[in-house]
Amino acid sequence: MSEKINLIDSSKASSELGDQNYRRLDYLDQLESESIHIFREVAGQFERPALLFSGGKDSIVLVHLALKAFRPGKFPFPLVHIDTGHNFQEALDFRDQFAKTIGEKLIVRNVADTIREKNLTEQKGKFASRNALQTFTLLDTIEEFKFDACIGGARRDEEKARAKERIFSVRDEFGQWDPKLQRPELWNTYNGRIDKGENVRVFPISNWTELDIWNYIRRNKIELPSIYFSHDREVLEYQGQLVATSEFIQLEEGDKVSIKKVRYRTVGDMTCTAAVESNATNIDDIIKEIIATKTSERGETRIDDRVSEAAMEDRKKGGYF
Amino acid sequence: MDILRFITAGSVDDGKSTLIGRLLYDSKSIMIDQLEAIEKQSKNREDGEIDLALLTDGLRAEREQGITIDVAYKYFSTPTRKFIIADAPGHTQYTRNMVTGASNADLIIILVDARNGVSEQTRRHSIIASLLNIPHVVVAINKMDLVNNSQDVYNNIVIDYSSVAASLGLNDITYIPISAINGDNIVEKSPSFPWYEGESLLHILENVAVANDINYADARFPVQYVIRPQTDELHDYRGYAGKVISGIYKKGDTICVQPSGLQSVISAIEIGGKQVEEAFAPQSVVLHLQHDIDISRGDVIIKTDNLPTVENELDVLLCWMGNKPLKAGNKYLLQINSRVVKAVVKEIEYKLDVNSLLQEPTPDQAQLNDIVKVKIKTATPIPYDSYKKLRVNGGAILIDETSNVTVGACMIQ
Numbered sequence: 057m058s059e060k061i062n063l064i065d066s067s068k069a070s071s072e073l074g075d076q077n078y079r080r081l082d083y084l085d086q087l088e089s090e091s092i093h094i095f096r097e098v099a100g101q102f103e104r105p106a107l108l109f110s111g112g113k114d115s116i117v118l119v120h121l122a123l124k125a126f127r128p129g130k131f132p133f134p135l136v137h138i139d140t141g142h143n144f145q146e147a148l149d150f151r152d153q154f155a156k157t158i159g160e161k162l163i164v165r166n167v168a169d170t171i172r173e174k175n176l177t178e179q180k181g182k183f184a185s186r187n188a189l190q191t192f193t194l195l196d197t198i199e200e201f202k203f204d205a206c207i208g209g210a211r212r213d214e215e216k217a218r219a220k221e222r223i224f225s226v227r228d229e230f231g232q233w234d235p236k237l238q239r240p241e242l243w244n245t246y247n248g249r250i251d252k253g254e255n256v257r258v259f260p261i262s263n264w265t266e267l268d269i270w271n272y273i274r275r276n277k278i279e280l281p282s283i284y285f286s287h288d289r290e291v292l293e294y295q296g297q298l299v300a301t302s303e304f305i306q307l308e309e310g311d312k313v314s315i316k317k318v319r320y321r322t323v324g325d326m327t328c329t330a331a332v333e334s335n336a337t338n339i340d341d342i343i344k345e346i347i348a349t350k351t352s353e354r355g356e357t358r359i360d361d362r363v364s365e366a367a368m369e370d371r372k373k374g375g376y377f
Numbered sequence: 378m379d380i381l382r383f384i385t386a387g388s389v390d391d392g393k394s395t396l397i398g399r400l401l402y403d404s405k406s407i408m409i410d411q412l413e414a415i416e417k418q419s420k421n422r423e424d425g426e427i428d429l430a431l432l433t434d435g436l437r438a439e440r441e442q443g444i445t446i447d448v449a450y451k452y453f454s455t456p457t458r459k460f461i462i463a464d465a466p467g468h469t470q471y472t473r474n475m476v477t478g479a480s481n482a483d484l485i486i487i488l489v490d491a492r493n494g495v496s497e498q499t500r501r502h503s504i505i506a507s508l509l510n511i512p513h514v515v516v517a518i519n520k521m522d523l524v525n526n527s528q529d530v531y532n533n534i535v536i537d538y539s540s541v542a543a544s545l546g547l548n549d550i551t552y553i554p555i556s557a558i559n560g561d562n563i564v565e566k567s568p569s570f571p572w573y574e575g576e577s578l579l580h581i582l583e584n585v586a587v588a589n590d591i592n593y594a595d596a597r598f599p600v601q602y603v604i605r606p607q608t609d610e611l612h613d614y615r616g617y618a619g620k621v622i623s624g625i626y627k628k629g630d631t632i633c634v635q636p637s638g639l640q641s642v643i644s645a646i647e648i649g650g651k652q653v654e655e656a657f658a659p660q661s662v663v664l665h666l667q668h669d670i671d672i673s674r675g676d677v678i679i680k681t682d683n684l685p686t687v688e689n690e691l692d693v694l695l696c697w698m699g700n701k702p703l704k705a706g707n708k709y710l711l712q713i714n715s716r717v718v719k720a721v722v723k724e725i726e727y728k729l730d731v732n733s734l735l736q737e738p739t740p741d742q743a744q745l746n747d748i749v750k751v752k753i754k755t756a757t758p759i760p761y762d763s764y765k766k767l768r769v770n771g772g773a774i775l776i777d778e779t780s781n782v783t784v785g786a787c788m789i790q
Binding site for chain 2: 079080081082083085086087088089090092093096097099100123124125126127128129130132212213216219220226235236238239240241242243244245247249250251262263265267268
């Protein structure tokens with residue numbers, strides 16, 4: 057599939073109403089406009105929103121969309137990162153640098169602090185993950201700052217429970233999602249009314265696919281952390297997946313460790329994100345690889361979704377993004 | 378490359394999920410791990426065949442019961458178009474979900490079982506397509522393999538459906554014989570129907586002229602947010618952020634603000650931080666005006682040559698979505714685009730039988746999934762257009778102020 061770059065030049069002199077041919081938005085322009093509209097609805101409807109920003113590609117695109125929605129004004133929300141302590145250093149560095157460059161406030165809360173303060177029990181085992189524990193820190197952070205809306209970069213094409221979620225997704229005070237009690241969401245009219253203690257999760261890029269994200273990154277020349285591009289890394293081969301070796305993973309005797317040329321398709325915790333073998337050093341090559349791939353983004357790179365058919369549905373019901 | 382949003386309504390029995398599974402599968406939008414997951418599940422079933430329907434049912438309850446409860450959104454693309462499918466349940470008890478999925482659709486695929494012909498369900502789905510003003514209709518006559526691919530059966534269904542469509546005022550209808558389970562006429566034109574002169578379903582979906590559905594004549598711009606940086610260098614910057622929902626705005630255009638009626642002239646237009654000469658639907662932009670006038674979220678900026686109706690008494694076709702019944706006299710919030718006003722349902726005039734389109738005598742109350750004609754009075758006048766004329770400025774929701782839940786979809790007449 058080749059993407060036709062078809063930027064509309066709105067400054068072109070227009071003659072009359074008759075010929076509308078140049079007034080056609082291509083799919084990326086349409087998606088962008090829809091997302092900006094959602095961002096401004098958040099700004100218009102909520103007192104204390106927040107944008108969840110991890111330094112991953114989807115949240116980076118979110119911030120770029122927010123820049124288009126609100127500049128030259130400041131964002132009407134801070135960037136917030138729930139740091140599990142298991143993140144890739146490259147993503148964290150990018151996170152800090154990017155927030156500084158655009159001059160927006162970044163709030164970081166650490167899962168390690170929640171574990172200590174609330175006496176939580178960490179997972180054990182080879183890939184002990186803090187994925188489940190980050191929900192505690194997220195809910196505490198929402199409470200600490202009284203956030204009434206949290207903007208996130210989830211997409212409906214990622215997973216089938218997500219395919220059912222609204223753009224404005226109401227959560228109770230425990231952050232829980234009730235898939236059977238979702239509000240009808242009609243036209244482009246978003247109902248963000250909530251009671252005290254409740255909050256809304258907002259997903260401005262719900263209708264984007266993985267490929268849309270990459271094409272948008274290419275068109276807008278958006279910078280990404282280096283781990284999205286091919287690099288040498290020491291990895292452990294485990295059940296067909298490549299997991300970076302790190303202090304967070306327990307190596308055992310017989311583990312197959314080697315240095316491979318890899319890149320990341322998604323960026324989550326080092327304990328639950330797998331790399332893919334790749335020589336793609338630029339966006340064009342990445343897009344070619346994604347078009348050719350036969351495995352879905354989460355299927356290839358997320359160890360946490362493999363637990364059961366309803367793994368994501370269960371986590372979302374429990375307050376997860 | 379543009380976007381087509383379409384809805385498929387129906388139950389598993391109609392082959393709706395099989396059809397969607399087929400479109401995703403044959404357009405190579407299903408990945409190996411997703412296929413393996415449904416293969417694993419299909420093994421638990423008695424027949425052991427790969428069940429493409431499992432691709433679309435996202436919730437545990439849906440998989441367990443083999444039904445679709447809520448709308449799921451699915452995505453695929455071809456070199457010419459990106460497709461967004463609203464996969465909605467088809468039974469009467471899920472009318473609310475179907476209306477939700479239909480509200481944004483450019484096109485609806487109505488599935489007709491070739492063995493049963495035009496059924497009560499076909500009529501209901503067509504009525505909803507008509508109420509929600511979906512611009513394009515594809516009538517897919519499915520399970521043709523079970524009627525020996527008979528041209529006579531097909532022709533009779535086309536004749537039957539034509540009269541239904543005529544009575545509903547549906548336009549742009551395309552008929553196609555298919556067999557979703559065999560993939561006949563889905564992606565490629567099938568030799569099973571040598572008498573069929575049209576194109577495959579995917580070809581139809583790729584070529585529907587959706588761009589013509591955009592209204593460039595009636596300029597409407599609901600203000601969502603006012604950008605005021607209030608910094609030293611941008612001390613006087615005051616931009617009205619919103620989306621052009623219809624029409625075209627140019628620098629120098631005379632505008633008025635509704636409902637206040639104040640007038641001004643567009644002094645600048647920005648898109649993503651860049652100055653442009655004009656903006657058109659559906660672009661998200663920032664407008665600047667020559668005069669400092671009072672404008673806030675919920676106001677609509679309109680060109681003076683073409684005004685909407687500004688009224689506080691509305692005739693509305695209402696799809697009731699609340700679990701608690703609607704009674705005349707009940708008060709709600711009415712939200713149209715970014716504007717929210719208090720409203721009262723003054724009177725329920727009649728209930729529409731969604732299976733026959735007959736008007737039933739005045740009911741005391743409306744129940745979940747009922748479609749009723751009501752009179753609504755709003756606390757202040759709202760600028761709107763009739764839904765039939767301008768979908769983007771004629772659809773509103775009702776919100777129960779005590780539960781915050783969206784309880785009604787209003788198509789303003």
